[in-house]
Amino acid sequence: MDKGLRRELEQKVLAGERLSYDDGVALYASDDLAWLGGLAHEVRTRKNGDAAFFNVNRHLNLTNVCVASCAYCSFQRKPGAKDAYTMRIEEAVRLAEQMAPSGITELHIVNGLHPTLPWKYYPNVLRELKKVLPDVALKAFTATELHYFEKISGLSADEILDELIDAGLESLTGGGAEIFDWDVRKKIVDHDTHWEDWSRIHRLAHSKGLRTPATMLYGHIEEPRHRVDHVLRLRELQDETGGFTVFIPLRFHNDDNALSHLPMATGAEALKTFAVSRLLFDNIDHVKVFWVMHGLTLSQLALQHGADDLDGSVVEYKITHDADGFGTPSTMTRDDLLELIRDAGFRPVERNTRYEILREYDGPVADRRETPQAMRV
Numbered sequence: 001m002d003k004g005l006r007r008e009l010e011q012k013v014l015a016g017e018r019l020s021y022d023d024g025v026a027l028y029a030s031d032d033l034a035w036l037g038g039l040a041h042e043v044r045t046r047k048n049g050d051a052a053f054f055n056v057n058r059h060l061n062l063t064n065v066c067v068a069s070c071a072y073c074s075f076q077r078k079p080g081a082k083d084a085y086t087m088r089i090e091e092a093v094r095l096a097e098q099m100a101p102s103g104i105t106e107l108h109i110v111n112g113l114h115p116t117l118p119w120k121y122y123p124n125v126l127r128e129l130k131k132v133l134p135d136v137a138l139k140a141f142t143a144t145e146l147h148y149f150e151k152i153s154g155l156s157a158d159e160i161l162d163e164l165i166d167a168g169l170e171s172l173t174g175g176g177a178e179i180f181d182w183d184v185r186k187k188i189v190d191h192d193t194h195w196e197d198w199s200r201i202h203r204l205a206h207s208k209g210l211r212t213p214a215t216m217l218y219g220h221i222e223e224p225r226h227r228v229d230h231v232l233r234l235r236e237l238q239d240e241t242g243g244f245t246v247f248i249p250l251r252f253h254n255d256d257n258a259l260s261h262l263p264m265a266t267g268a269e270a271l272k273t274f275a276v277s278r279l280l281f282d283n284i285d286h287v288k289v290f291w292v293m294h295g296l297t298l299s300q301l302a303l304q305h306g307a308d309d310l311d312g313s314v315v316e317y318k319i320t321h322d323a324d325g326f327g328t329p330s331t332m333t334r335d336d337l338l339e340l341i342r343d344a345g346f347r348p349v350e351r352n353t354r355y356e357i358l359r360e361y362d363g364p365v366a367d368r369r370e371t372p373q374a375m376r377v
């Protein structure tokens with residue numbers, strides 16, 4: 001990158017000006033990771049100070065049986081496969097009862113697109129879960145699942161969302177986004193929920209008062225320009241609705257799926273993706289690093305490259321853990337998370353699903369290390 005463009009981009013970031021598509025592509029072309037991280041840290045600090053957010057949650061996958069076979073997916077199974085499973089409502093409730101004493105504030109539920117379960121199963125399961133976890137936010141279903149419910153029920157997304165909200169739904173999940181660009185998407189996604197339906201469903205959810213996350217699956221066959229395009233589509237939708245709480249870059253894992261031959265994104269590429277995403281999103285407050293997909297050490301570094309949020313204390317996570325060859329633990333407790341955040345030099349803040357603050361903790365212990373130094377531009 002020539003010095004003039006570098007100075008121009010720095011000035012735009014420091015002045016809080018919105019970056020363009022060309023700016024995003026130029027940032028990805030830079031190999032100066034410290035510079036990118038420094039710029040992103042400037043924006044992250046402006047928005048969130050030295051806070052690193054987390055929540056205490058659990059994940060629940062009601063079924064891994066799916067009619068689709070997305071190329072990047074290590075989770076789905078076909079009916080009759082020996083490790084295919086589908087929970088009866090009573091089984092899901094029994095698991096929820098076991099979670100109740102752990103102080104969780106959120107239950108995150110995503111599932112395969114099951115070929116024969118009736119649509120009513122989904123609101124029914126939410127109603128029963130809400131009975132045993134009345135104070136826990138149910139963050140459930142991707143836009144892809146909502147679109148599938150439209151097909152199997154004959155109802156509109158409007159009617160479906162009304163019934164799910166009545167049953168206790170507090171937020172959709174951010175999945176099913178992958179990469180919106182059609183040239184990439186048509187090669188990796190095996191269902192017909194694309195940008196038009198994904199955005200329609202989140203727009204509708206926002207209009208009903210739900211706030212939702214948005215994700216991006218990176219590090220497979222896409223190029224940096226596709227990541228920029230993905231972020232700018234979401235940024236435009238956020239201008240319209242203001243309903244997104246957080247942006248979550250998800251790292252593709254190459255184990256046990258149709259893209260296993262691809263190398264995974266390197267640590268540097270992951271950090272660059274966090275940094276550029278943070279710089280482009282002037283209208284979303286939070287960028288989350290999902291530690292299950294990035295490992296603990298890279299997650300700590302991501303907090304220095306634009307991220308300000310870690311996923312919660314996940315005790316059971318099936319979808320990527322099947323693809324995790326990094327020795328990442330499958331469970332983290334609240335104390336584990338506090339330690340991880342403080343060790344990275346940040347102040348832990350526990351939040352709920354809507355990013356309202358529940359509890360603030362002390363930052364790093366003063367005599368354990370020097371005062372944390374934010375990277376500077």
Ligand code: SF4
Pocket residue numbers: 066067068069070073074075076111112113144190191
């Ligand atoms: S990503 Fe979701 S829709 Fe695609 S195959 Fe996996 S479970 Fe099914």
